[in-house]
Amino acid sequence: MNASDQGTGSTSGPKRKDARRNQRTLLDAAAAAFVDAGVEAPVRDIAARAGVGMGTIYRHFPTRADLIIAVYRHQVDACAEAGPALLESSPTPYAALEEWIGLFTDFLVTKHGLAAVLQPDNPQFETLHASFLDRLVPVCDQLLDAAADHGEIRPGYAGIELMRGVGNLCIGAGTDPRYDARRMVALLIAGLRRPAGNGAPADR
Amino acid sequence: MNASDQGTGSTSGPKRKDARRNQRTLLDAAAAAFVDAGVEAPVRDIAARAGVGMGTIYRHFPTRADLIIAVYRHQVDACAEAGPALLESSPTPYAALEEWIGLFTDFLVTKHGLAAVLQPDNPQFETLHASFLDRLVPVCDQLLDAAADHGEIRPGYAGIELMRGVGNLCIGAGTDPRYDARRMVALLIAGLRRPAGNGAPADR
DNA sequence: AACGATACGGAGCGCTGTTCCGCTTTGCAA
DNA sequence: TTGCAAAGCGGAACAGCGCTCCGTATCGTT
Known part of the structure; x- marks a missing residue:
């Protein structure tokens, strides 16, 4: 400090x-x-x-992005660090992935309007986008790889696209009681599961 | 006309x-x-x-929303009308749902920035949001119900949340080659599938 | 105490959306 | 054909925003 x-x-x-x-x-x-x-x-x-x-x-x-980055740096770091920890403490990699995505989702939905600004639409926020993603995408990739190796999810999905998908789903969360971002994120992650055979070695 | x-x-x-x-x-x-x-x-x-x-x-x-609504009214109508048609022409309700969501997704990703404005964040676009959703949500509900009745998907998901989820996923599509909105939408819809048994009509 | 470097404040510019009102056009009626 | 409300039009003007720029104040060092 x-x-x-x-x-x-x-x-x-x-x-x-x-x-x-x-x-x-x-x-x-x-x-x-x-x-x-x-x-x-x-x-x-x-x-x-x-x-x-x-x-x-x-x-x-x-730029405003710099300000936002500075304000939330600690929380982003905490989220990033939680990834490997969850991977160790969870029963399966997929469970770790689920929980970690939940952490990220909570972070976004509790920061009013943050998700909306995570999109690279505006060149102004490019650096914000990059900063957050640089920190978190590797963690997501790691979880994704572990779950894929474990046979729990379909391979071929990159952390970057998943993170952006989740980020997008969190946009406007809280503005409409009929829309629950967390539910939709859960759906997205559920979509990653292997369709049939469930192929998990120790699916407990 | x-x-x-x-x-x-x-x-x-x-x-x-x-x-x-x-x-x-x-x-x-x-x-x-x-x-x-x-x-x-x-x-x-x-x-x-x-x-x-x-x-x-x-x-x-x-309001700008009125203008946008007027410009795209025909296409929204066409999309809405395609719902029931697909339900009849497709092998299963889930297939119809998939295809219809694909139609909606295409509509959004080809209209630069439209998805971003579909959120009810800005009160200015409230009427746009309402107009599009009033037209499309019932169609989505119908497809969802049919697929649920057929045992293909998990029940309990409302058209409104799905539509907003899809809309959100389409935000910023095309601004980043690493992000493919259609892929993420497909994942979301895949998440709707019954987890196990692949749920043929059998269990109803 | 004096002085250069550093940092500060906020007026001002350019770009938005939106309103408002004097002027023009239209179509009806005489 | 002509006259005249009423309907419609245009764009100046206002407000709110991000961002820049530079005269002024402060700091810390000599």
């Missing part, structure tokens, strides 16, 4: 301490604004909340 | 013929703009393309 968390360059480390303080304030303000108004909260609002000018916010976080 | 297609009121029927002509022009211009720039094409551009002022566009189509 300190100056060591960099990566996007956003949290790298300004030298002057007012700059450093502002960065923290900004991060907190952004987190609060994201909760209240979603990740698309107006930049002006975030700046106002932090009590700084617009210039400051853009100097520290050149 | 002509003046009879109303519903949103957008195509109802202005009395003066200049108004009527403008409405047609606007519809064509919008369709063209949607192809070129997606359904979020700036209103000004659409107006300019049609050679009319902004007031005109807003008078005929008070």
